[in-house]
Amino acid sequence: MSASTVERPAGRVRRGSARVRLLQALMSLDDHRSVQEHSVDELAAIAGVAKGSVYYQFGSKENLVRQMLVHGAEELQRIMDELDDGEGLATVRASLTAQIRAAFAFLREYPSFTGLVAYALARRRDDESQQLRAEKEAIVGLLTDRLARLDAAKVAEGLAEAPSSSARLEIMATSLLSAAVTLSIEQHTTHQEWSEEDCVQALVAMSSGGLG
Secondary structure, three states: OOOOOOOOOOOOOOOOOHHHHHHHHHHOOOOOOOHHHOOHHHHHHHHOOOHHHHHHHHOOHHHHHHHHHHHHHHHHHHHHHHOOOOOOHHHHHHHHHHHHHHHHHHHHHOHHHHHHHHHHHOOOOOOOOHHHHHHHHHHHHHHHHHHHHHHHHHHHOOOOOOOOOHHHHHHHHHHHHHHHHHHHHHHHHOOOOOOHHHHHHHHHHHHHHOOO
């Protein structure tokens, strides 16, 4: 899987299909329990479908959980691709700010998906959740690619002597994802007084200040 492209699983279906509507309904789940803690019966009721539909579309609850991350990663890539806009430091910075704003809004809109990303961030490489880690790493790859563009623009304009290493870019991307997930959860559950724009600007400052 490349850093800039989310791997599409075999049998991927069109946006707006029954499968995607089911995924989005469960990604929107706003509950004190994680999606993993819900039974298939509960998940089917939340989505307004028969239990058999869940098994027909996904085969198992475990695969449903993974496909939620796959779909969310695909949507984040679509959002970022739509907001890519040219070259030059000012343009790249403006694009990255717009991408962070849209991605943060996505995390807020789909709290169950955001919780899954938080869960995947905490998994070890050798545990039973390797597939969840793979999808998390795909999202990190999207952010790494965008940070690399900003980094290259800084070098081109003489604001940095040399490009950042791939390891540093990945560390920054992982930190940015972790911060975005944490801010989204904190704003939703504990700090409703935090404005979305303040959270976005904190993430933008983090992304710009860590490079060069």
